[in-house]
Amino acid sequence: MKNTGNKPGPCAGDNDPVNKSFDALGTDAFFVRRLAVRGITVPTAVQELVMPKIFAGEELIFSSATGTGKTFAYLIPLLQRFALNRRETGPPGIIVAAPTYELCSQIKGEADFLLEGINQVPDLADPDPAASGPAASGLSEGSDLAGSAPMVPEGAGRAVVKAAGTFPPVRAGLCIGSANISRQVETLKKEKPFLVIGNPGRLLQLARMGKLSLRGLKALVFDEGDRLAAKELFEETGEFAGLAREQGGPSLRCYACSATMPERAKSRLLPFFGPEAGTAKEPGREVLRDSIEHWVLFSEERKKTRTLVSFLAAVKPRKALVFIDAGGRIGRVAGLLQNHKISAGCLYGGMDKQARRNALDDFRKDRIKVLVTSDLAARGLDIPGVSHIVALDMGTGEESYIHRAGRTARSGKRGVMVTIGDEAELRRLQALEKKLGIVIYPKALYQGRLERAGDI
Secondary structure, rough: OOOOOOOOOOOOOOOOOOHHHHOOHHHHHHHHHHHHHHHOOOOOOHHHHHHHHHHHOOOEEOOOOOOHHHHHHHHHHHHHHHOOOOOOOOOEEEEEEEOOHHHHHHHHHHHHHHHOOOOOOOOOOOOHHHHHHHHOOOOOOOOOOOOOOOOOOOOOOHHHHHOOOOOOOOEEEEEOOOOHHHHHHHHHHHOOOOOEEEOOHHHHHHHHHHOOOOOOOOEEEEEEEEHHHHHHHHHHHHHHHHHHHHHHHHOEEEEEEEEOOOHHHHHHHHOOOOOOEEEEEOHHHHHHHHHHEEEEEEEEEEHHHHHHHHHHHHOOOOEEEEEEEOOOHHHHHHHHHHOOOOEEEEEOOOOOOOHHHHHHHHHHHHOOOEEEEEEOOOOOOOOOOOOOEEOOOOOOOOHHHHHHHHOOOOOOOEEEEEEOOHHHHHHHHHHHHHHOOOOEHHHHHHHHOEEEEHHH
């Protein structure tokens, strides 16, 4: 620790923004335009690495730093391959398994965004023969549906298929263990979501009840795959994956992603993949090293909470996540911060679903500035504007540090990762510093200010 301070899109005559780079990856114009709504015009490194492989039907286990766009990296090609051409794919065609309610809800929100407008019938009444083919329908020439259905007149494309009512609308459904299962059964029966997102335990329960059909399933994704392969979750993950592989048949393709994918996680997941499954890793240490500043504050264990209060008062972070290993301490620490007039909330696994949702909403909408949480509860969360991460303990080592730090410096922004540790933890942190190739700067609190440790 240093003691120092492409070609144009296929819609001819269309003025909608179409990005050449996404188009060059094989992305259909419909999804290119959806991305442009958010101002996303250039693929991230992991998207550029992964999307062509998924478009090509390859099974893949991939890892990339948090905040690099992994969700879109798998959702877009899978939705394009199977949702735009579902003549032979019954619902659900795609299932995404994730470890927490919050992450499942976040993935569904991203899917809803991508699918917005996909069920609408575009106006193709123009009799001009030049308006025929995939360009007129908003499909790229490489799309699965473009020109693929002989019963559809040439030039009609997706619109006529929709107008004819041949297929149910493409929707995303959420199936999580903390929600009413009867409502989820009703949703699966009536709405027939094409994409289902849920935690493995609830997905397994619904499949065993015969309410979630796995026959005809085309793709199964393990988001935060290393967490799903962890000892406490793998029994349900493995049972559901085995059932999906058995019922989905040889055409099922599996995918797994996370910020970290250790060998033990890969070895547990690989038996559910085909023999040709590949792996891909987008180097993420650049984000950890170049976009995040790393600090450490020494504190005896019994004084850590007091040090946290002093740190937050001195720095006044725009938005901070505080990580604690022991779930039983999370509420107490949040309450203590509130007693010191710091707007804080908490998020942990045992909370009521509505309370968890309220805490996240308050944090996202800046009604609170500090959220005290655990590694599991915050896994995969994308919360814009988090400026500081504070760890009140060392976590489980390298993987924990990477996942925690990855909650800041998202979407090209910068952030700060702070560890408040005792003497033993500082020694462990020094070893981690070398392993990760980062520089951690010692800091100290002095008269209400945060200073470089050597300056006091």
